[in-house]
Amino acid sequence: MGTKQNTNMDYEYQQESSNLTLKDHISKYLRFWKLFLVSGILFIILAFLYLKYTSVQYKVTATILIKGEKTGMLSELSAFEDLNIVETNNKEVENEIEILKSRPLFENVIRKLNAHHQYFTKTKFSKRLVELYENKPFEAKFIKDSLLQDISADFTITIHSKNSFTIKEEEKDFIKEGVFGEVISTRIGNVILVPDNNFIELFLDNEIYLSVQPIMDVVEEYKSKVSIGLVNKDANVISLNINTTTRVKAKDLLNGLIEEYNLDAIRDKNLIYENTASFIKERLTIINSELSDIEQGVEVFKTSNSLTNVTSEAELFLENSSENKKEVLETSTQIGLVNFMNDYLKKNSEGLLPANLGFSDGSISGTITLYNEIALRRDEVLNGTTLKNPIVVSLNEKLENLKLSLKQSLNNQKTSLKIKLRNLERQDAVMNSKINSLPRQERELRDIVRQQEIKETLYLYLLQKREETAISLAATVANAKIIERAYSSKFPVKPKKRIVFLVTILLSFLLPSIVIFFYDLLDVKVKGKKEVQKLIDIPIVAEIPGTDTKEQFLISRDNRSIVAESFRIFESNLKFLLSENADKGKTILVTSSATGEGKTFISTNLAIALADPDKKVALLGLDLRSPKILEYLNLEDSVGVTNYIRDEKLVLEDIIIGLDNVPNMDVINSGIIPPNPIELLKSKRFQKLIIALKTQYDYVVIDTPPVSLVADALLFTDYVDLCIYVVRSGFTDKRLLSVADSLYQNKRFSSMTVLINDVETHSKNYYGYTYGDGVIEKKPWWKKRIMNNK
Incomplete structure (x- = not known):
């Protein structure tokens, strides 16, 4: 019979080997649709609360253009590119970004705006703090001489009228009554609250929270909030951004x-x-003194030698040599500038260099300009760091290289000028040989006059440069051009409603899915037919759905409910399984792994389903430890199997209970609970009882205790034609299915099958048909479902 069972069974009890499909996985989650619904409602509420109580932030942006060099200096200094002295444009802009991020700049702004003094009030409904900036009712002005630095304090000011208020600091047990405009002594210093008559009436009887923070703490806070960077790597445009709840304050910042x-x-x-002007002034003082000495010397020489005019012959030669003298003067001037610069480099090793002195060699002027720019960058960086900072070290190295290059250029220029001067002097010597005939006094006078002219030329040159420097000082322009002043975004950047609701939707599905996943992962209970098929290789005879009403526990002939129809399908499958047995005495044993899986429910309703006018059915209760049949059938206690075995005077008819509503079905109770059920079931009188029942009835349905707890059911293997092993969906432990598998593999019963009880159904459509219209009572979803647990 076992072979035919495995080869011919189909539909309900045929073993399936396919894996769970996507539809099965989706169905598994759809069973918990109420959890998803509750989760969705909960997260939507949380989203609304988050949007209501979260401060709205806007993005404030400003854009500036860093002005680049418009002269040809960089091209003139291209020879220094190999030494990494001349930096690229992007490097220069990055340096300006670092300057914009420097603490001194932020500190100056914080001090001007008094941003380390913050004013807050609470909203009417949400009671969250909102910062007041342009509409604050008063301004706190601390007297600097009394103010303690680097100390934070939080004050609560209650405005009583336009003139009076109460100030307190709860953490320090400080409270005082005050008048606007008068000095109040506090823990951190004396303060005057200056009222703003435009807004003070709006805050009468309200509390204003004043927070005073150390300036450097506020500087660090805003340094971290303000984002400064290039708009485009190929442009000199810098963008400054900050996310804030106070837009006007951020714009001002x-x-x-x-x-x-x-x-x-x-x-x-x-x-x-200014440094260049100071240098020129110093040189003018020295040259003025030298020029005065020379002029006095000329006057003395002419007076002592009675010279009033230069002879006509000397004038002729001097005219021929005038061009040579001009070049001598220019060359001497350049040599003087070179000497001046060398002296300055020796005396000032770290300071800025005088610029725009008019060197004939353009590379010297360019090097001086570049040196000053890098020196200024280094000083800017030093404001917020130390000499060991890599950027400072790099800039110092560049300055040293530039200084060496400048000294070399000056030396080369000086050498070149000296050669030129010697040539000019040689030419001058030739001219002098032509005027040897002139009186000695004239020659001496000419030498003195030439020195006078050299000094005068240099003096006039420096006066010109002093004026040029003064003009440059007055015409200094800003380094950055403002492209867009600070402006605020129209819509908030945080929180973004779309993102919040998108996250809400995702979490509404994700969180329940995770809970269900881990619940399913940790749950050891059987969840249905496919899971049973994966765990054990035993045919499944039927699935009995769960029910919400106790009335469905006992079926009847005219009952058209889902449970009744499932038992009729169960009956049809059983008849197929028992088709090879004799016409009489087909014995069906019902057992399970543990109590509460519905053995009595299955055996009772199965007996009712099998009973018809042509077939007699006996329901035999052999759960001698915990009998439930009489309770199910609403019958009174009576003698039963244990009484029959112990009292030989009793006959079979004495323990049979007939049912009025099921004519062809008899019930045999287990009787009183014995102390030794195993011994009773092994007795010969019990064997005679079984044989008599098989002879007298067409079907004998035996209700037994759980096979994994006691061995009672295993004592009936010789009498049983079919063992029905009940597995309750959502209740039976998966690990206990190994008991059923062991019984099946070891062939402890001649035929064995599994019945799945309490299968979940999500509609009244079952096995392809619609049942129970007007029969199953609908109840609210929150009421607990009555399980088939007996």
Whole structure:
């Protein structure tokens, strides 16, 4: 029979080997649709609360253009590119970005805006703090002489009227009554609250929270908030961005940062011009003194030698040599400038160099300009760091290289000028040989006059440069051009409603899915037919759906419910399984792994389904430890199997209970609970009882205790034609299925099959048909389902 069972069974009890499909996985999650619904509602509520209580942030942006060099200096200094002295444009802009990020600039802006003093009030409904900036009812002005630096404090000011208020600091148990405009002594210093009559009436009887923070703490906070970077790597445009809840304050901050940057750049440029002016002034003083001495010497020489005019012959030769003298003067002037610069380099090793002195060699002027720019960058970086900073070290190295290059250029220029001067002097010597005939006094006078002219030329040259420097100092322009002043985004950047609701939707599905996944992963309960088929290789005879009403526990002939129809399908499958047995005495044993899986429910309703006018059925209760049949059938206690075995005076008819509503079905109760059920079941009188029942009835349905707990069911293997092993969906432990598999593999019963009880159904459509219209009572979803648990 076992072979035929495995080869011919189909539909309900045929073993399937296919894996779970996508539809099965989706169905597994759809069973928990209520959890997804609750999760969705919960996350939507949380999203609305988050949007309601989260401060709205906007993005404030400003854009500036860093002005590049418009002269040909870089092309003139192209020879220094191999020494990494001349940097690329991007490097220069990156340096300006670092200057914009420097602490001194931020500190200046914070001090001007008093941003380390923050004013807050609470919203009416959400009670969250909102910063007041342009509409604050008063401004706190601390007296500097009394203010303690680097100390934070939080004050609560309650405004009673336009004139009076109460100030307190709860953490320090400080409270005082005050009047606007008068000095109040606090823990961190004396303060005057200056009212703003435009807004103070709006905050009467309200609390204003004043937070005073150390300036450097606020500087660090805003340094981390402000984002500064290139808009495009190929352009000199820099963007400044900050996300803020106070848009006006953020605009003032960015605009103030740009203004401080430009002022700082102007100060740097003026420093160069001022240094140059000081150098020229010093040189003018020296040359003026030398020129005065020479003029006095001329006067003394002419007076002592009675000279009033130069002879006509000397005038003729002097005219011929005038061009030579001019070149001598220019060359001497350049040599003087070279000497001046060399002296300055020796005396000032770290300071800025005088610029725009008019060197004939353009590379010297370019090197001086580049040296000053790098020196200024180094000083800017040193404001926020130390000499060991890699950037400072790199800039110092470049300055040393430039200084060496400048000294070499000056030496080369000096050598060249000396050669030129010697040539000019040689030519002058030739001219002098032609005027040897002139009186000695005239020659001496001419030498003195020539020295006078040299000094006068140099003096006039320096006066010209002094004026040029003064003009440059007055015409210094900003380093950055403002393309766009700080402006705020129209819509908030945080929180973004679309993203919040998108995350809400994702979490509404994701969180329940994770819970279900781990619940399913950790759950050891059987979940249905396919899971049973994966775990054991035993035919499945039927699936009995769960029910919400106790009335469905006992079926009847005219019952058209899902449970009734499933038992009729179960009956049809059983008849196929038992088709080779004799016409009489077909014995069916019902067991399971543990209590509560529905053995009595299955055996009772199966007996009712098998009973018909042509077939007699006996329901035999052999669960001698915990009998449930009489409770199911609402019958009173009576003698049963244990009474029959112990009392030989009893006959079979004494323990048979007939049912009025099921004429062809008899019930045999287990009787009183014995202390030794195993011994009773092994007795010969019990064997005679079984033989008599098989002879007298067409079907004998035996209700037994769980096979994994006691061995009672295994004592009936010789009498049983078919063993039905009940597995309850959502209740039976998967690990206990090994008991059924062991019984099947070891062939402890001649025929064995599995029945799955309490299968979940999500509609009244089952096995392809619609059942139970008007029969199954609909109940609210939150009421607990009554399981077939007996």
